[in-house]
Amino acid sequence: MLLGVIADDFTGASDIANTLTRGHNGQGGLATAQYIGVPDHDAAPDVEAGVVSLKSRSVPAEEAVELSLAALAWLQAQGCRQIVFKYCSTFDSTPEGNIGPVGEALAKAVGTAGVVACPAFPATGRTVYQGHLFVHDRLLSESGMQNHPLTPMTDPDIRRFLRKQTQDDVGLVLAATVHQGADAIKAALQTSATHGETLAIVDAISDADLAEIGKACADAPLLTGGSGIALGLPGNFIARGLASGKAAGFAGRPGPEAILAGSCSGATRGQIGVHASSHPVLAISVDDVMAGRTTADDLVSFITANEGNAPLAYSSATPEQVAEAQRRYGREEVAGRLDALFADTARRLVDDGVRRLVVAGGETSGAVAQALDLGDLAIGPEVSPGVPVLVSRRRNIALALKSGNFGGPAFFNDALRALAGDIRS
Template identity: 60%
Template sequence: MLIGVIADDFTGASDIANTLVKGVPPMGGLKTAQYSGVPSGDAAPDIAAGVISLKSRTAPVAGAVQDSIKAQTWLQAQGCQQIIFKVCSTFDSTPEGNIGPVAEALAKQIGAKTIPVCPAFPGAGRTVYQGHLFVFDTLLSESGMQSHPLTPMTDPDIRRWLGHQTRLPVAHLPLSHLRRGVDPAREHIEALTETAPTFFVVDAVADEDLLALGTILADAPLMVGGSGIAMGLPRNFIEEGRAKGGAAEFASVRGHGAIIAGSCSGATRAQIEHHAKDHPAYAIDVAGVTSGDITAATLVDFIQCHSDGMPLAYSSGSPEEVEAAQRQFGRETIAAKLDSLFAATARQLLDRGYRRLVIAGGETSGAVAQAITAHLETEALIVGPEIDPGVPILSCPVDPPVALALKSGNFGAEDFFAKALTMMGQ
């Protein structure tokens, strides 16, 4: 294994795994496996990149650090030359969040002096310019992320935001310096970090910037960012002859399919509205979940009654609706109840022969993926072709096979749900 990734949620893990598998045409990328937590044994010998999925984004800081160090230790034991701490491309956190403490602990453990930070992912509209994070043409703090129920982002300046979370200096590699070439950029980085270990936020507004960054960071032992930070890394190993390269592999999966959505993002709400026009959809009432009137059996019965229609079960709402429900029932209570509901629903669907599942939402995907891998007694998910930017098909290597799509709330086109289930069966 050459590249190891520690992802702070499950959809983010799929996102960067997709980037590593795609690589750069025509040479392609690396054969990649995504793991639900730290594996108990060694990786398969043909896996060149490993992505460990954690649920650490909103976990207590001490637990997030501990889990991340455990993942880093396993990845380096597999031979990884580079470690990436994958965070959301919208830098989901709070002033007391986990990104700074986890990155700082990893840097100390690895002995990294220069710690590049770049959440840019132009393919999904996330760019960094003058240290500020944009969502398409809007500052992050005006994009809707300021109303995120768990990790609201009210400041688009990644330098300032990260500075709230770490004791290390936070510097900046501006776009003008990045585009001067590999050697000038490396000289600028060395000047920034010559006195002490230092974070430096990197501007990037196009894929070409990320590819150039991949060359600049060819020898970097640690980096922090969105999936785009890995875009150019497979090419380095392939050109050195240390990896084979190639395209993602996938064999179609037969059997019924279903969609479970637990995201309240604007993109997911639009996808739900689009899908519900032509397909059966069940809106989950939070009050019914908290009272016990709505259970996994409720959702499974609905899905089975509409098994040929790409059925969707969802819990979603506007920021105002989410806030009202949280005031009434409590944020932690709602999250725990929904996670348990979705996990139990996924297990029951597998037992009833469902083999294609689309899951929307970071927390929802984490709960469901953990439930599925435990239920199927498998630790590795093999990363297949891309459905939409940042979202690949994941294959569970069991008999009969199971295909998953774990979608971050903000990702995917309006027709993502039907497209994903169709691609899994083709």
């Protein structure tokens, strides 16, 4: 294994696995596998990049650090020459962690400083300019992320926000330097390290910027960022003759289908609205879940009764509805009960023969992936930017795990077609 990724949630892991598999500008990518948690076995010998999916985004910082260091140890044992710590392209976190503590702990473990921190992913509208994170044409704090139920992002100055989490100062490499190319970026990062800045925010407003950052970091032991930070990394290994640049094919998994949505993002709610216009959907009431009136039996019965019609069960709600539910029952209690509901539902559906499963929402996807005992996941074609087909040979299913804000209006239909092998990238 050449490159290892530590991802703080499951949809993010799929996102960066997709980037590594595709590569950039036709250069080819790396043979990539995704793992659910830290594996208890060695990687297959043909794996060039391994992505360890953790569920560490919303846990206490100390636990996130411990999980991430365990993942690092396993990746190093596989022979990885470079490590990427992957977090969300909207920098999902809180002032108490976990991006800063994990980034600094990994940097200390590999003995480096002046480490790139860049959540940019221009293909999905995430860019960093003057240290500020934008979602399309809006600052992060005006993008809807300020209403996130677990990690509300109210400060778009991610250098200032990250500094609240770190022991060391945080550097900044501005767009003017990035546009001078890889050598200038590398020199700026070295200066940042000299100044005692373990992490440094790096501006990026285009894929070309990310490609130059990748060139600058060809020999860096550690990078951190969104999936876009990996855009230029496969080419470094391919240019050195260490990787083939060829990806395996995907034959598709026809069969019964199900869609589960736990994300409350505006994008997911819009996708649910589009899907509901021509497919059966089941709205899940938080009150009914908390009172025990809605259980996995109800979701399984609904999806089974509508097999062949792309049935969707969802708990997505408006920010106001989410806030009210959290006020009544407690944020962690609501999240835990919904995660458990979707996890139990997914497990029973797959046991009963569902072969195509689409899940929306990072926390929901994490709960489902952990419950299913998927084993190592192969990376298939791209459904939409940041969302690949995932194939579990152990369970004989194909999945699409979607971060809440990703995908176009018809994402759910597109995903089911891709899982069946009808769409190839």
